[in-house]
Amino acid sequence: MDREAVVAWVESPLQLMGAAEWGAAHGHRVTVAGRLTPQMSETADALVARGASFGDLEPYLGIPWSLLSKSGHWLVGDGFSGQFRLAASVLRPRRITFLDDGAHALPFADAVLGAGPYARPGVTEGGMTSRLAPFALAAVQRAGRARRAGFFTAFDLGAPRQEALVDRGFVVDRHDFAWTRSSAPAPDDLGSRIVLGSARPVDGRMPLPHFVDWVRAIAAGGDVVYLPHRREPKGQLTAVAALPGVRVVHTGIPVELLLAGTQRPLDVFTLPSSTTTTLPLVLTGTGLRLHRAARMPGVGVVS
Numbered sequence: 001m002d003r004e005a006v007v008a009w010v011e012s013p014l015q016l017m018g019a020a021e022w023g024a025a026h027g028h029r030v031t032v033a034g035r036l037t038p039q040m041s042e043t044a045d046a047l048v049a050r051g052a053s054f055g056d057l058e059p060y061l062g063i064p065w066s067l068l069s070k071s072g073h074w075l076v077g078d079g080f081s082g083q084f085r086l087a088a089s090v091l092r093p094r095r096i097t098f099l100d101d102g103a104h105a106l107p108f109a110d111a112v113l114g115a116g117p118y119a120r121p122g123v124t125e126g127g128m129t130s131r132l133a134p135f136a137l138a139a140v141q142r143a144g145r146a147r148r149a150g151f152f153t154a155f156d157l158g159a160p161r162q163e164a165l166v167d168r169g170f171v172v173d174r175h176d177f178a179w180t181r182s183s184a185p186a187p188d189d190l191g192s193r194i195v196l197g198s199a200r201p202v203d204g205r206m207p208l209p210h211f212v213d214w215v216r217a218i219a220a221g222g223d224v225v226y227l228p229h230r231r232e233p234k235g236q237l238t239a240v241a242a243l244p245g246v247r248v249v250h251t252g253i254p255v256e257l258l259l260a261g262t263q264r265p266l267d268v269f270t271l272p273s274s275t276t277t278t279l280p281l282v283l284t285g286t287g288l289r290l291h292r293a294a295r296m297p298g299v300g301v302v303s
């Protein structure tokens with residue numbers, strides 16, 4: 001094992017962006033083990049083109065055992081995953097830093113503190129994933145006590161939670177997408193009104209007709225560009241594209257990368273998601289107006 005070698009084990013574009021931010025903040029080249037999920041290849045290409053401090057980029061399916069076993073420091077995108085639990089239980093990493101996995105940053109911190117279940121929110125676990133949980137959690141907590149574990153996050157964990165983590169030896173390192181902003185080229189002109197797509201309908205968290213009605217109501221106030229979520233199915237996109245005043249633009253990269261570099265004020269419309277935290281940081285100082293839908297007819301509170 002090379003104690004100085006850093007590997008980012010990531011499976012989503014936001015996690016990959018976190019690895020790029022970590023490399024820039026710490027002046028360290030990062031080997032990337034990237035899971036083959038939607039937008040990952042395009043995001044990696046965009047980050048490399050902007051000068052991300054990446055070494056080798058290796059796509060993977062399953063657990064990248066060889067890279068993990070050779071690396072003294074793991075940057076982990078999904079601390080809840082069963083694959084991480086297995087790898088951490090077997091290999092016992094010397095140092096671990098957890099990157100943001102969307103809004104799961106807070107429940108994961110609670111799990112590490114023993115203040116919440118070590119389980120992905122809203123998911124019923126069983127089998128080996130559950131059996132491995134105490135072993136993986138013990139490995140993470142042990143690394144914390146040795147001051148070899150931490151969080152690299154854009155999310156505000158809250159003072160009590162952060163203080164509790166620090167008391168247990170964890171480093172909490174906040175970032176604000178400074179590298180993403182500084183490395184961004186001038187963006188394409190998408191207009192000033194942007195609607196962010198969502199996977200809520202396909203995840204069963206919102207009826208598709210209600211989602212389409214939400215987009216329709218926004219477009220009634222003026223033409224919009226619609227940026228699809230990476231997991232939106234064709235049927236949902238077809239329904240949205242048929243709405244008057246809506247132009248669907250496929251970009252292949254996260255909205256944070258796409259809009260970084262914007263200088264003028266934008267009106268961005270979104271359902272609750274991690275973008276309500278990330279976009280204000282990426283677009284700080286631009287006059288961003290972020291419109292978050294909190295309640296919809298027939299759906300109630302959208303959370």
